[in-house]
Amino acid sequence: MSDKPTLELRQVRKCYGDFVAVAGISLAVPPGSIYGLLGPNGAGKTTTIRMMMDIIAPDEGEVRLFGRPRRPEDRRRIGYLPEERGLYQKMTVVDQMVFLAQLRGLKRRDALPAIRDWLARVELADWERKKVEELSKGMQQKIQLVGTVLHDPDIVILDEPFSGLDPINQELFKELLAGYKTLGKTVLFSTHVMEQAEKLCDSICLISRGRAVLAGRLDEIKRRFGGHSFRVTTDTPAERMVSVAGIEQALPQDDGTVKILLEETARPGEVLGGLVRLGEVAEFRSEAPGLEEIFIKAVRDAA
Amino acid sequence: MPLENALVVARREYLARVRTKGFWLATIALPLLLAGMGVVPTLLMVGADTGQRLVVVDETGEIGDLLRRELGASEIPGLQEVAGFTLTVEAPAADRQAQRAELNRRVLDGEIDAWSWLDDASITEGRIGYNAESVSNFLTQERLEDALSRAVRVYRLERAGYDAEAVSELTSGVRLKTSKISEEGEKEEGAEAGIILAYLLFFLLYMVLLIYGQQVMNGVLEEKTSRIVEVIVSTTRPFELMLGKLTGVCCTALTQLGIWLAALAVVTLPGVVSAMAWIPEEVDLPTFAPGIFLHFLICFLLGFFLFSSVYAAIGAAFNNVQEAQQFASVAVFFLIAPVFFFWVVINDPDSTVSVVTSLVPLFTPLLMMLRIAIKTPPAWQIVLGYLLTALATWASIWAGARIYRTGILMYGKKPSARELWRWLRRA
Numbered sequence: 070m071s072d073k074p075t076l077e078l079r080q081v082r083k084c085y086g087d088f089v090a091v092a093g094i095s096l097a098v099p100p101g102s103i104y105g106l107l108g109p110n111g112a113g114k115t116t117t118i119r120m121m122m123d124i125i126a127p128d129e130g131e132v133r134l135f136g137r138p139r140r141p142e143d144r145r146r147i148g149y150l151p152e153e154r155g156l157y158q159k160m161t162v163v164d165q166m167v168f169l170a171q172l173r174g175l176k177r178r179d180a181l182p183a184i185r186d187w188l189a190r191v192e193l194a195d196w197e198r199k200k201v202e203e204l205s206k207g208m209q210q211k212i213q214l215v216g217t218v219l220h221d222p223d224i225v226i227l228d229e230p231f232s233g234l235d236p237i238n239q240e241l242f243k244e245l246l247a248g249y250k251t252l253g254k255t256v257l258f259s260t261h262v263m264e265q266a267e268k269l270c271d272s273i274c275l276i277s278r279g280r281a282v283l284a285g286r287l288d289e290i291k292r293r294f295g296g297h298s299f300r301v302t303t304d305t306p307a308e309r310m311v312s313v314a315g316i317e318q319a320l321p322q323d324d325g326t327v328k329i330l331l332e333e334t335a336r337p338g339e340v341l342g343g344l345v346r347l348g349e350v351a352e353f354r355s356e357a358p359g360l361e362e363i364f365i366k367a368v369r370d371a372a
Numbered sequence: 373m374p375l376e377n378a379l380v381v382a383r384r385e386y387l388a389r390v391r392t393k394g395f396w397l398a399t400i401a402l403p404l405l406l407a408g409m410g411v412v413p414t415l416l417m418v419g420a421d422t423g424q425r426l427v428v429v430d431e432t433g434e435i436g437d438l439l440r441r442e443l444g445a446s447e448i449p450g451l452q453e454v455a456g457f458t459l460t461v462e463a464p465a466a467d468r469q470a471q472r473a474e475l476n477r478r479v480l481d482g483e484i485d486a487w488s489w490l491d492d493a494s495i496t497e498g499r500i501g502y503n504a505e506s507v508s509n510f511l512t513q514e515r516l517e518d519a520l521s522r523a524v525r526v527y528r529l530e531r532a533g534y535d536a537e538a539v540s541e542l543t544s545g546v547r548l549k550t551s552k553i554s555e556e557g558e559k560e561e562g563a564e565a566g567i568i569l570a571y572l573l574f575f576l577l578y579m580v581l582l583i584y585g586q587q588v589m590n591g592v593l594e595e596k597t598s599r600i601v602e603v604i605v606s607t608t609r610p611f612e613l614m615l616g617k618l619t620g621v622c623c624t625a626l627t628q629l630g631i632w633l634a635a636l637a638v639v640t641l642p643g644v645v646s647a648m649a650w651i652p653e654e655v656d657l658p659t660f661a662p663g664i665f666l667h668f669l670i671c672f673l674l675g676f677f678l679f680s681s682v683y684a685a686i687g688a689a690f691n692n693v694q695e696a697q698q699f700a701s702v703a704v705f706f707l708i709a710p711v712f713f714f715w716v717v718i719n720d721p722d723s724t725v726s727v728v729t730s731l732v733p734l735f736t737p738l739l740m741m742l743r744i745a746i747k748t749p750p751a752w753q754i755v756l757g758y759l760l761t762a763l764a765t766w767a768s769i770w771a772g773a774r775i776y777r778t779g780i781l782m783y784g785k786k787p788s789a790r791e792l793w794r795w796l797r798r799a
Contacts, residue, residue: 122606124781141374149606153783155598160388171380172607216603 073136075100075224075255076121081130083116090116092279093130098224098257098272103250105266105287106259107364108276114259115152117276118228121257122149135223145173148222152229152259154213156201162188162212163197166219173220180219187215191241207238214242218249225249227258231265243269263360275364283367287360294363295355297331302352303344313343318365326352330362333370377608378616385591385620390627399628403635424512425458425484427475431491434530436461438523443515457516460484479505488520495524567718570745573668574714576632577741581675582707584625585683589700591617592687592780601780610777614688615769618680625676633665667744670758675737678765679703681772688779689795695786710738721746731757733764771796 074097083091091113098104106114119125121132123139132139134146156165163184170180188194191211201209210233218225225246231239246256246269260266266273267287274284283290300322301310307327310319315335320328331340341353358366389395430436436459443457465471475487486504494500500520502513526536592614595601604613682703690696710729717726721743730739730749736757743749778795779787787795 119781124602124605144607147606149603151599151602151606153599153602155600155603157388157600158598159392160384164384168380168384169603169607172377172604174376213603 072100074098074133075135076104076257077133077136078117078121079131079133081117081120081127081132083113083120083125083127089279091120091127094274094276094279094281095130096274096281096284098255100255101250101253102255102271103246103269104255104257105270105273106257106276107261107263107266107273107360108259109261112261112276113279114261114276115228116279118226118257118259121226122147145220146223148217148220148225150213150217150225150227150230152232156209156212156216158202159200161198161200162193162204165201165212166216169216170220175220183219183221184215187219190245191215206233207235210234210238211241214245218245222254224255224257227256229260230258231260231262263364267360273360275367277364277368277371280371282371283363290363291357294358294366297333297335297366298356298358298362299329299331299337299340300352300354300356301327301329301344301350303327303348303350305344305348309347310344313340313347315340315343317369318362320362328356328362330358330366375612375615378612378619381604381608381613381616382619382623385617386623389587389621389624395624395628399631403632424456424486424509424516425460426516427460427462427478427484427487429462429464429471429475429487429489431464431489432495432527433463435490435495435523435527438526439519442519442522476503479503495527498524500524567746569664570718570742572636573664573745574738574742576629577668577672577675578707578711578738580625580629580672581679581737582704584621584676585679585703585707586700588618588621588680589683589687589696590693591621592684592776593690593693593696596688596780596783597692605780610780611773613780614681614684614773614776618677618684621680622673622676625672629672633668664745667754668741671737671741674758674761674765678734678737678761678768679707681765681769685772685775685779688776689782689787689792690779691783691786706734707738710735710742713739714742717742718746721749727753731760733761736761774798 076098078094078096080093080095081091082089082093094113094117096106106117108114116125120127123132123141123144134140134143157168160168163181166184166188167177167180170184171177185194185197188197191214193208193211193215196204196208201212204212214230217227227246230242230246234242243265246258249256258269270287272284272286273290275282302325303310307319307321310316310327310329315331316329317332317335318330320330322328329340331337337355341350344350344353428436428439440459440461443459472489475484478484479487486502488503489501502516507513526540529536529539595604601613608616683700686696686699686703690699713725713729713735716723717730717739720726726739726743727749729735730743731753732739740749740754740757744754775792775795778798779792
């Protein structure tokens with residue numbers, strides 16, 4: 070497999086009237102990885118994904134797939150699970166899956182084995198002749214996932230795949246996505262829940278207000294932001310800590326400790342000295358930053 | 373431009389629709405309903421009106437018997453079965469005032485249904501009283517009027533010294549025996565037959581265009597609100613999706629029309645017709661020329677794609693049936709408008725109004741069909757009408773596809789007319 074990005078955005082931009090939904094995003098998804106598109110609601114994730122899918126055309130910039138400009142026939146090599154997803158309620162499960170497979174150019178005969186295989190994997194093999202309306206919501210969600218992957222795409226793009234899932238299906242989805250990566254395929258998904266991305270992703274892109282504020286391999290990003298996050302146990306309230314030079318943020322935690330983020334140039338020793346002057350410090354230790362903190366910091370730095 | 377996915381969509385659409393019970397129910401119910409609308413009222417009237425008990429007080433002493441004879445032989449076909457009479461002729465009593473009161477009492481008590489008074493004054497004036505509790509039984513009255521007229525005519529002639537029978541023979545009327553001339557040769561066919569055929573084809577087309585147009589709109593709305601559309605447009609261009617949808621629904625409609633027209637062809641076989649008592653004997657049912665089916669097909673296809681692409685665009689632009697219905701009523705207006713011209717065209721298919729309206733693209737499918745069913749218009753008019761409509765249909769699909777493409781992924785607030793216009797113009 071080449072190391073050209075499976076999917077690449079070059080300065081794509083999309084406006085709706087005066088509203089800039091995506092203000093020039095560039096990113097590269099390495100082959101065989103799980104890529105997370107992160108950001109709060111309204112950051113531009115869905116618009117970005119719709120441009121990847123060629124559902125809407127970017128005003129500027131370019132979407133590249135497999136190391137070249139996107140072609141119409143690439144649709145068949147992509148599996149797509151939109152955020153707002155539905156099924157034909159009156160159709161049987163198997164007819165529905167065959168229909169989706171046919172839209173990707175498969176013949177009914179060729180699609181059926183893959184459909185049965187996937188239905189078995191999500192434990193819905195006995196339901197193939199049932200109408201969709203007879204299925205529970207959780208079952209429908211599994212069917213939708215099957216519809217995304219049944220044509221064996223090289224890249225799977227999922228928009229908020231975990232929203233609305235019950236915990237059991239969340240785990241199932243995560244396992245399936247991780248398993249898909251082991252087949253050498255590429256997975257990209259968007260989420261506003263940082264913990265999900267933290268556990269699954271190899272690489273991420275953080276989006277805020279239509280801009281990519283941070284992109285790259287997750288371990289590298291963590292390393293880069295490491296050394297700036299500390300856990301403090303002290304009797305000084307968090308609000309007062311920010312008065313100490315070098316402390317950018319102080320976030321009280323549920324266990325009574327406070328998580329602090331240091332400015333890029335700050336020295337931990339000087340910060341500790343500052344804290345000690347405010348009150349009793351029982352504990353002060355370096356901590357690997359969570360994506361949440363990284364995100365907040367990255368957004369601030371970008372501003 | 374690859375269109376394989378349009379075929380996949382069309383196939384799904386067709387199967388999903390044809391497999392429903394509703395489709396088959398409608399297919400079977402409509403002909404039954406139409407037949408029912410013809411048969412049931414006739415049956416009801418026949419059942420209700422047997423034996424109108426009528427008392428005639430006859431001052432002339434002659435008309436009563438003449439009326440009795442004439443009532444036995446109505447000239448208006450069908451009326452004989454509808455309105456039967458039990459006629460009692462009474463002589464005038466000495467106290468006429470009392471006799472009239474007595475007759476009124478008998479009507480109110482239900483002993484008789486109606487009474488009439490025949491005297492010289494009313495016969496000279498030509499107005500004879502009909503007194504009954506209900507006077508809305510127009511078929512009965514029509515027959516009585518008809519019989520009375522003839523009885524009075526004979527009475528007047530004889531009083532004037534003529535031989536009524538000789539006069540009747542000399543003044544007997546004629547009836548038009550209509551033959552329809554077409555390319556396929558001269559053929560005897562009743563005027564009623566031509567109208568029945570035109571009426572059937574016109575309203576069948578009208579109904580199918582209306583119903584299936586709405587179905588396209590509802591189908592698009594369903595795809596939009598159930599959000600399945602986003603999965604589909606990730607694999608299929610919106611234009612293909614729309615085209616596939618229209619084609620699938622179109623094939624559904626053609627299946628239904630095929631069943632109906634085949635049934636009609638069977639029903640109008642001569643043997644079957646004679647078995648249907650509700651059709652008056654003298655009405656020849658039309659025999660179908662194959663050419664008319666071809667025109668019907670062309671008119672249907674043009675009309676369907678013309679209106680349904682508008683319906684598809686409306687379905688895509690709005691978020692629910694209520695919102696969409698307001699705009700859909702505009703499309704419905706253009707579909708209903710030809711109905712207002714129905715009688716104008718039937719009466720004179722070559723009048724300026726008929727020709728001009730049948731060349732307006734939005735009206736052509738229905739009105740040209742109507743003209744063709746009555747009397748083959750000049751070829752140039754047919755060709756021009758079809759060409760103009762084909763152009764309009766193309767424009768409608770083009771514009772519909774643009775609005776569809778943008779609208780299908782727009783959720784939330786109802787778009788204004790200005791926004792729709794912007795979607796249309798955006799490349």
